[in-house]
Amino acid sequence: MTEPNEQSGSALTFPTVGRWRVTALPGGWMYIAKFGIKQMTADPLVIPANVSLGEDTLSAPDGLPAYIAAQEKLIQSHLLLPRMAGPQLMPFAGADEAYLFFVRHTPNEAGNMIHVQQYIRAGLWVGIITLTTLESQLQAVRPAYESFAKGLRIIPLQEASVPR
Known part of the structure; x- marks a missing residue:
């Protein structure tokens, strides 16, 4: 799960997806570059859960609630009879604000x-963590999802803009 840094001395870094740094990989899940993680399953008939990592940019620092409202309308237009809950404020280390949305x-x-979505704002940057799973599997995959989400770090803007 680690990839060598270009520095001598074989210093290692964790993989990244945009400004997300992945520092935890739950057992039974695999890391997918530029996406997030996916549950491994031996049964081809089982729909595996996944956690995707996304990001976007706001036009103003107070725009996250409006951004989530726009996402809600987009979801309503693409899914048949979705039921939604939230957004609800939540803590997230290193964030200016964060919301949970179902x-x-x-x-x-x-x-x-x-779909359990976390919208995390740092400045004008918005990070989105989305767990997608069958409702019947939610309790089984929840510990892995929570472990993965707690291990995510927001890469500072200065570090993210430095080419590797």
Whole structure:
């Protein structure tokens, strides 16, 4: 899970997805470059859970609630009869503010899908963490999701803009 840094002395760094630094990989999950993590399963009929990492930029530092409201409208236009809860303020280390948002929908006979989204703001940067799983699997994958999310670090803007 580590990749060598270009410095001599074999210093190691953790993988990144945008300004996200991944420092924890739960057992039974695999890291996917430029995406996040995916649950490993031996059963091809099981829909594996995944946690994607995204990012965006706000036009103003007080714009996160409006950004989430726009995302809610976008979700409503793309999913059939979604049910949503939130946003709810939550703590997140290194963030100026963070919200938790839930989406539930039934795309097919596989069952209800749950999307647990965390919107994290640092300055004008918005990081988005999204767990996608079958509702029936939520309790089983929740510890891995929480461990992964707690291990995420926001890369400072100065460090993120330095080419590697």
